[in-house]
Amino acid sequence: MKLFDEKNFIHQLSIDCVIFGYKAGELKVLIPKILLKKPLYSLPGGFIYVDESIDKAALRILEERTGINDIYLEQYYVFGNENRINNDLLNNLEEFSQQMNQLEFEENGLNWLTNRFVSIGYYALVDINKVNPKMGEMDESVDWYNVKSLPKLIMDHNEMVEKALETLRRNLDEKLIGFNLLPETFTMREVQELYEAIYDKPFARNNFQKKILDLDVLERLEKKFTGAANKAPYLYRFRR
Amino acid sequence: MKLFDEKNFIHQLSIDCVIFGYKAGELKVLIPKILLKKPLYSLPGGFIYVDESIDKAALRILEERTGINDIYLEQYYVFGNENRINNDLLNNLEEFSQQMNQLEFEENGLNWLTNRFVSIGYYALVDINKVNPKMGEMDESVDWYNVKSLPKLIMDHNEMVEKALETLRRNLDEKLIGFNLLPETFTMREVQELYEAIYDKPFARNNFQKKILDLDVLERLEKKFTGAANKAPYLYRFRR
DNA sequence: AATTTATTGTCTAATTATTAGACAATAAGT
């Protein structure tokens, strides 16, 4: 058995990903549940090969979890407190990966995993419909959680999500990255509801529509007849 | 001789600092010159102890170079291309640190320095008058260079400065951090010239003054009589 | 087929923010 080969990874450096998705008015985060007696929730993460760029490592980790490889992602912060140690791993060594005990753990050259880690935070924006969440080797399940009601995550991972959301908010208007969270085509109302979910505040419909159209990045397509008893909205597509 | 003790540092992870200062209308960066036959310019950098937070490591490195310990600094980006290897070091092994050769280098357990490195970029803002630039163990000199005319630096360090400047510009208005570059008291003209140096563009004097005063973070002190044949400007101090 | 309902797209007025122009105040030189 060889879960991780220490020779190939940069030690004490990891990547953790906040994967944002959007559905039905809620901004969501993909959270795996780790297979242990006491359920543990953790951001999807991984390590960097010694001959791999950190961006490629993040893309690889994301593809492993989502099956998507042309994902929007951005490095946003490094979490490097001196006490960033995976105590949950230490406390659960015997259960970790098929009841391996401390001795076997060391024999397998896995001791480096119990050291202090510096973690590079990435956040990703995905069309939630395109994602086929895959479990990691140690996971029991993977689920989407509303960013406003996440479970307690290990270490400082809740703080990592918080900071990712702050960065997303700062970048949303400037970089026009929000459309990565929507399907190929969408209505203006869907864009507005997405923005309202991200900023957690309402926008005025008339002015929001003007602001988005003035960006000059949307292409208006045919109307979308929903069957509702009202004027049918246009569909739009993000271009460029 | 023991320059670096590999046991105590996190391997393949480094910190590099872009130290900004301001003088006479010019935004400057502190650049050490490394002691080798061919002169090499490099950002001041260092490594992280295994029991040290990355922020503390950055502060320690900055204090070593500037003598200041209450410095404003901010982590801004991680540079992690797979080819970030210090070729200049590799090519100059025999000169590196008192003519150490490849064999001695290995015997001293310094081989880890020739691996690929991931570097966390920090930028710092200092009052240039308070700084007493100190040379590192391998430096021949340390000098302030105008950010617009830097020498060719090793590896991707020029790119690191460029990205630090972009981040400084993005944060300047939002976080009001520019005053860290000025002495305790200053005139409005000096603030404006600082902003003009950072953004590399002129501002209208009347509106600039209004904008800065409207921030409500400056305290107006006595007038500054310069001896010039014109109205004496007020001195201001940044508060909070 | 006319009427009603809920929503969409857009227009205009009101408000606020930004930019440009102007000028009095003033410290020291002539």
Next chain:
DNA sequence: ACTTATTGTCTAATAATTAGACAATAAATT
């Protein structure tokens, strides 16, 4: 007393944002 260069601030012009209004319309209801 007059001149010069610069400072501090005011006001008008312009631009951007916000709030209010209303016609258009897809389908259900009468």
